[in-house]
Structure formats: C-alpha cells, structure tokens
Amino acid sequence: MSASPSSRLPGNGAFDLTRTAVVLADRTGVVRGWSAGAERLLGHPTSAALGRPLAELFAPANPDAAPGGPAWRERLAAADGWSGLTAVQDATGHRLDLEVRVLPVLAGPGPDTRLVLATETARTPWSGAGRSLLNGILGASPFGVAMLDPELRYVWVNDALERMGGAPRAERLGKRLGEVLPGMAVESIETEMRRVLRTGRPSLGYEYLGHPESDPRHEHAYSTSFFRLEDESGRVLGVCYMVLDVTESYRARQRMALLNRAGERIGGSLDVWQTAQELADVAVPDLADFVTVDLLDAMVSGAEPAPGPVEPADLFSVRRAAQQSVRDGCPEALIPIGERTGYPPSAPVVLSLTEGESVLIPDLDLDHTDWAADDPVRAGKLRALGFHSLMVVPLRARGHFLGAAAFARWRPTGPFQPDDLVLAEEFVTRAAISIDNARRYTREHAAALTLQRSLLPRELPEQSAVEAAYRYLPADSRSGVGGDWFDVIPLSGARVALVVGDVVGHGVHAAATMGRLRAAVQALADLDLSPEEVLAHLDDMVNRVAHDAHSDDGVVGATCLYAVYDPVACCCTLARAGHPAPLLVSPAGGCQMLELPTGPPLGLGGMPFESTELPLAEGSLLALYTNGLLLGKALDLDGGITRLRTALSDPQAPLEEICERVISTLPGTRPVDDVALLLARTRALPQEQLATWDIAADPSAVGEARRSAADQLAQWGLPQLEFSTELIVSELVTNALRHASGPIGLRMIRARALICEVSDGSSTAPHLRHARTTDEGGRGLFLIARYASRWGTRYTPHGKFIWAELPLDAAPEALTAAALGALTDGLDDPAAPFTDADR
Numbered sequence: 001m002s003a004s005p006s007s008r009l010p011g012n013g014a015f016d017l018t019r020t021a022v023v024l025a026d027r028t029g030v031v032r033g034w035s036a037g038a039e040r041l042l043g044h045p046t047s048a049a050l051g052r053p054l055a056e057l058f059a060p061a062n063p064d065a066a067p068g069g070p071a072w073r074e075r076l077a078a079a080d081g082w083s084g085l086t087a088v089q090d091a092t093g094h095r096l097d098l099e100v101r102v103l104p105v106l107a108g109p110g111p112d113t114r115l116v117l118a119t120e121t122a123r124t125p126w127s128g129a130g131r132s133l134l135n136g137i138l139g140a141s142p143f144g145v146a147m148l149d150p151e152l153r154y155v156w157v158n159d160a161l162e163r164m165g166g167a168p169r170a171e172r173l174g175k176r177l178g179e180v181l182p183g184m185a186v187e188s189i190e191t192e193m194r195r196v197l198r199t200g201r202p203s204l205g206y207e208y209l210g211h212p213e214s215d216p217r218h219e220h221a222y223s224t225s226f227f228r229l230e231d232e233s234g235r236v237l238g239v240c241y242m243v244l245d246v247t248e249s250y251r252a253r254q255r256m257a258l259l260n261r262a263g264e265r266i267g268g269s270l271d272v273w274q275t276a277q278e279l280a281d282v283a284v285p286d287l288a289d290f291v292t293v294d295l296l297d298a299m300v301s302g303a304e305p306a307p308g309p310v311e312p313a314d315l316f317s318v319r320r321a322a323q324q325s326v327r328d329g330c331p332e333a334l335i336p337i338g339e340r341t342g343y344p345p346s347a348p349v350v351l352s353l354t355e356g357e358s359v360l361i362p363d364l365d366l367d368h369t370d371w372a373a374d375d376p377v378r379a380g381k382l383r384a385l386g387f388h389s390l391m392v393v394p395l396r397a398r399g400h401f402l403g404a405a406a407f408a409r410w411r412p413t414g415p416f417q418p419d420d421l422v423l424a425e426e427f428v429t430r431a432a433i434s435i436d437n438a439r440r441y442t443r444e445h446a447a448a449l450t451l452q453r454s455l456l457p458r459e460l461p462e463q464s465a466v467e468a469a470y471r472y473l474p475a476d477s478r479s480g481v482g483g484d485w486f487d488v489i490p491l492s493g494a495r496v497a498l499v500v501g502d503v504v505g506h507g508v509h510a511a512a513t514m515g516r517l518r519a520a521v522q523a524l525a526d527l528d529l530s531p532e533e534v535l536a537h538l539d540d541m542v543n544r545v546a547h548d549a550h551s552d553d554g555v556v557g558a559t560c561l562y563a564v565y566d567p568v569a570c571c572c573t574l575a576r577a578g579h580p581a582p583l584l585v586s587p588a589g590g591c592q593m594l595e596l597p598t599g600p601p602l603g604l605g606g607m608p609f610e611s612t613e614l615p616l617a618e619g620s621l622l623a624l625y626t627n628g629l630l631l632g633k634a635l636d637l638d639g640g641i642t643r644l645r646t647a648l649s650d651p652q653a654p655l656e657e658i659c660e661r662v663i664s665t666l667p668g669t670r671p672v673d674d675v676a677l678l679l680a681r682t683r684a685l686p687q688e689q690l691a692t693w694d695i696a697a698d699p700s701a702v703g704e705a706r707r708s709a710a711d712q713l714a715q716w717g718l719p720q721l722e723f724s725t726e727l728i729v730s731e732l733v734t735n736a737l738r739h740a741s742g743p744i745g746l747r748m749i750r751a752r753a754l755i756c757e758v759s760d761g762s763s764t765a766p767h768l769r770h771a772r773t774t775d776e777g778g779r780g781l782f783l784i785a786r787y788a789s790r791w792g793t794r795y796t797p798h799g800k801f802i803w804a805e806l807p808l809d810a811a812p813e814a815l816t817a818a819a820l821g822a823l824t825d826g827l828d829d830p831a832a833p834f835t836d837a838d839r
Helices: 036-042 069-077 131-140 159-165 186-199 247-265 272-283 297-301 312-317 348-355 370-374 376-384 418-455 507-526 531-548 637-647 655-664 701-716 719-739 780-787 817-824
Strands: 021-025 031-034 082-089 095-104 114-120 144-148 154-157 203-210 220-230 236-245 290-296 318-325 359-361 389-397 400-409 466-473 482-490 496-506 558-566 571-577 583-585 591-593 611-615 621-625 675-682 690-695 744-750 753-760 790-796 799-807
Touching: 021 036, 036 114, 069 095, 144 159, 159 236, 186 203, 186 220, 186 236, 220 247, 247 272, 247 418, 272 290, 272 297, 272 318, 272 400, 272 418, 290 297, 297 318, 297 418, 348 359, 348 389, 348 400, 370 376, 389 418, 400 418, 418 507, 466 482, 466 496, 466 655, 482 507, 482 675, 496 507, 496 621, 496 675, 507 531, 507 558, 531 558, 531 571, 558 621, 583 637, 637 655, 655 675, 690 701, 690 719, 701 719, 701 744, 719 744, 719 753, 719 780, 719 799, 780 799
Parallel strands: none
Antiparallel strands: 021 031, 021 114, 082 095, 095 114, 144 154, 144 236, 203 220, 220 236, 290 318, 290 400, 359 389, 389 400, 466 675, 482 496, 496 558, 558 571, 571 611, 583 591, 583 621, 621 675, 690 744, 744 753, 753 799, 790 799
C-alpha cells in the first residue's frame, strides 16, 4: 500500500501529516534524528531526544509490560523493515496508539541507519482493522475500494481498483477522479459522493458507464456503493467507495430489455413499410448507430418470395424499406426509402442474402476490403462518417428470405461482439415474422380491396334525373370493406333508382353478402319493379342467405331503402326495410325527415312492404345514409340527426362540399359502424325535351305515329336517328294495336339517350321468338333489339309501357334491299308496319 506524498494532502485535514513522527536511529536503537512532528506527537524536545535509546522515547503505555528495548532492537534489525501497531506513552504519560513503520535507509548518515515513521491510528482510520482484513482488501478482494478525503482526492486505493481502472495507484493518490480517469462519468459520480458526504446516507448500487484506460475501445458498466468515513468523535474524514465491474450483467440486462422493446414495438401494424421502420427504430441507439432494412420487391407487393437464399439476379429487385440513425436527418443514407438499392457482389448485404448467413465485421477496414473498392462512393461516405464496425443479418421467415438488415457503429462504444450478433439475430427474427405477416396481410388486403372495388360503384353512372355524390367509410379500416352499400341505377323513362343498404356485421363476409344483395337489387331494378316489390324479393334472398350461411358467420339480416325518382313527373316513390328514413332539404333550405312506412328488416320474412309517392320540387336534396353516419361513441341517434341537419343547411352548395361537411362531423377518428352517404339533388326534365301523342285504335295511326316521330326528331336536330326511330315506333305501335287494349299513347324523351315509349292498357308481356322463313310476322322485337341500346317493359297499375333507348350519337343505319324484302315478305302494304311483333 503506497503512501501519498505529504505535499498532495492538506496540512489541517483528517489525514494531517504534521503530527507524524520521523525519527532516525541506528541499529542499536539510539536516536540520531528527531523531527518536529516527533516532538509534537510524543512531547520530547529534540535536544532531549537525541542520543537517547528509542525504547525510552517509545515507552510502553502499560507500566506492567516488559521493557521495549529487545523488541525495538528486533524491529530495527529486520532487513526488509517492519510495520505494525503499538501503544506508547508520551512525555506527559498519556497513551498513544501508533502505527509504526521501520524502513532501511540506504543513503542515510551510516550503513545501519533506520527511518522510523509513527502516527496515531485515529488519524489513519483504515489501520484500525486487522492486518488480515487489510491484506484481503488490498490484494484479494474482487471489489475495487478507494478512500478519498473531503476534497474528493484519493488517499488510498486497493489492488483490484488499480487493475479495474487501469490507472496506477501512484498516479491516483492526491488527485481527483477527473484528473485520473477522464473517460468516466466524472460529474455525476462526484455529485453522488458529495451527496453522501453531506447527508451521511450511503449510496448503494449506483451504476454508471465509462471507458477505462485498460480497455478504452469498449464501454464498461460499474456498480458502486459510497459511504461516509467518520472518526470516533463524528468528524467527517472523507468518503469510501466500493466498485464492481458489472459489464457482462449490464449487457445481458440491456439485451433482454432490447428484446422486450422489440417485442412491444415491432409488429404493431400490418404495414410492411412501417414494420420495417419499427425494426430500424428499435435498434437505434441501443444496439447500433445506423441501421438499414432492405426488402425484396415481393415483400412490398405482397407476392410470395422464393424459398431459400436469394439468387443474385433477384438482388436487382431489392428496395430500401427503412433506415434510422443517431444523427439527425440520417446523413449516412445514400438511398431514399422506397428506392431500389444497388450493391456490388462483394458487399456484405449481398453475401448475407445469397449465402443465407449473418455477417459480422468487428473492425471495419474501409481501406482494405474488396467491397469498399467495388463501391467507392458508399465506402467513402462511411469512412468520412467514422464507421468502424458492421453486422448484416438476413430476414428469414417460414423458410423464405425477405431481405437483410445492416447494423453499423461509429461512436466509441466498441466494436460489435458475437453476443451483439446473437442479439441482432434474435430480434431480426422476430421482426421478420412480423414483416412476413404484414406481407401476407398486404396480399389479403389487396384481395379485399379488389373485392370492394367490384362490389361498390367506382363512379356513379351518367343519368339525367339527379345530380349525385357519395361517401363510403368502412368501420373495419384494416380490411377496407364493410356491409354498407349504395347505388344509383338508371331506369327506363329517364328515371333513376337510389339505393342505400346495410348488412349486419363488418369485414369481408359482410361485404360478400352485401355484394350479393347489390347484384340482386340491380337485377330487380332492370325488371322495373316497384320499390315494395324489390324489397320483397330482397327479403326472400336474405332468408336464403341466412339459411345457407354457417351459424358462426353472424350475418343474418340487412336493412335497405329503395327510391325511384321520375324527372318527368317530378315525383319520388320510396320504400324501406328497417332502414333510417332519408332527409329531404327543399331548395329554400327547409329540412325534414320523410315519413315513410317502416317495413321490417330484410331477412325476417312474412311481412309486407309499402311504398310512398311524394312530389319533389326541382333542386330538392335527398340525403340517404346508413346508421353509421348517426352513431358516435355514445350511440346518440338524435344527436346524429342534429349533426346531419346542420351539415345539410346549405342545399345549394356543391354536393362534394356537402359530403365533406357531413363526414367531418363524425366524432372520433374512425366510425363505430360502416358509413354510407348518398346525396341526390333532383332535376326536372324540360318540356321541350318531351313529346307525347295519343294513338287512335286504327291501323292508319301507325303511319301517323311514324311521321310525328320524324318531325319531332327534326325539331331536336337528330335526323340520323330517323330510320331506326321510325322502325321502333312502327313496331311498338303496331304491337299495341294488334295485341293490347286502349288507351294507347306514344311518348318520346330526349335525355342522355332518345327514349321511345308506347303505353297500353294490357299487362301481357311481349317475348322474342324465332320466326320461320314462311312466317309473315315474328321479327319485330329482333329489329328493336338490333337498333336499340336497351329495351324492355315497365308495368303500371293501369297497364304497361314498352320502351326502347337509342344513343344520341348513333350513326345513320339502313337495311339493305334484300334484308328489307326478307323482313317485309308477305305484307300486303309495304307502307304499313314493317313486321308484326310477337306474342
């Protein structure tokens, strides 16, 4: 144990050396030199001490003890000197407990000169312990132990601390921690020691990190306990600390904490890009200073990657999916996220993916590696930023390689170790499973979105009856589909059907059921059935769906609102099956909820549906919606209606703006139920686009009807449609005269298409049949189907309409003479109808 030079210690402190006796004696024990410190300690003046035996001046404190002469002669004769404790009495007879050392003096006044040092044990508190204890602390203890004075200067250091810290004992004594070990957390450690000195409360298990001089490349962790030193009177002597290097346990705890964080933070979403970014984020800064994640294109698109290591050709389809750095702005990155990466064949990332193994480069030498020479731009950037260690770990899941994660260090935390690679592989494996799950979800989500696009209208069809806009928000934002639907279906006579429905449940199964119902509604709409008949057929269908569905599917019912608006009559016929009634906003801004008969939800069966016909002024706004638009977290229907009324307060605003205003009133970030909103602003067909005639029950009326139609086409500027229109009018009127009852009427509507309608009082339906070559009739409906883009029959309480539509931009067409002759063969009057219709 080395003594500190007196010049390094304060003269008036607890370790005051001014009362240390320094005595020169010969081998026989005669005093040859007596210091002022010896005079102050023992009370004998120098003049009285010189020449006297040492045993007399250091007389035993116990009067009954044996004389000290022989003992002192043995101590002085020891070739290597002597040290120990002894009790003596000073010149006044008081007891002094001394620690004494006898040292040979090689350059003294004589060859047998000895130096005797003596001081009170009260002023060296650590000497009061037994010698075996001191020797154990000094040499054998695994704990580093040091004692510091109140100014936090070292006065004693054991061997373990000397080995642990790397600084020799001689360089520590008399100095402060920051002067000896600048790589430690000096400020925080000294703050803790001052707190212990001030309060007297020990500090146990205080941990800090540092770079010892013995291992400057690696960061070490230390656990330290501090306690205050006091003498018997309570005077503060300084502070003692005991320290243990806990680097291994600290790293183990750090690895476990990092794995726990990885488990908590990675895989929180089912998005491939976000999951890759979570992997990069969790590794910085605790494991690495810079992390990149490169994924194969298959991971991004959701496709199935090939099993086994990646073929070199596939590396052309690797993209940067994520990156993170301890530096702001990620200056290490050469490739933006989403862009294709390019590595030379010798690059560690390429080797990891093609060989299927992790790569560890503890000491990255960017001046003498093949890949650095093959990729000088990237190597120069990494060299400039000071990177010194690298790891690359392939991402593997379920036998497939997904990409690779690269970890790099530039801070002085030491190179990557094999334990670091094990840690990286552990949470990269976890991340790979999450990324593969996200890939699988991406594929399934793409299929769900394809289903959604096929089930809901992408664009509303063109029609003349209403101006329409919509919004659709599924409650299941992950799948992107739900059970609500809406539709705008053009009908005959320039009319339009407005539909909103809601299937019980959410997600893909509810969407599939919704798709079946929507297809059924469109088919029923083509039959020109009334709203209550449409709902009755849908009710039967939902009953069949519920019967066929598995018991755990949960989709057993639906609601629906079906409305038909006629722009010629400016009226709307509505029926509902358990669905919320629509709101009607007048052109002046008055808002009311329509009072409609409440039919049962679809799927209950056995209950009739009723429809209501209402006149609507041009410019009226109809708002059709599902329950999700009204329901907030509090499930307050009345509050939802109030919000909707407020959002519809300006009915003349653009419909897209009104839709946004309505959706913005929804509480929360995601609806509690699927939301479908359909807005329709009514139009009225101008009278100049409508022509009607009453047809007399006389065969000559056919020619008159053709002439009237031709004249009307000339007024509308549609001469190119004259031939086909005359043919269709002739056939429809002839059918009515020969096979139906009166009254008979002809109506032509110029909308987005030319519509020809003939009404009669019969409910008999026409049908196509194949005529033989000898038949005089049977070809009329084939001619109508040839020239019309659409045709059909619509029934009313008083009879039916047979209608046909022709595109306004249709090119002029004419039958050849041979074809015309074949079609009109057998007719007595070629000026009469071209052919009979079939019944």
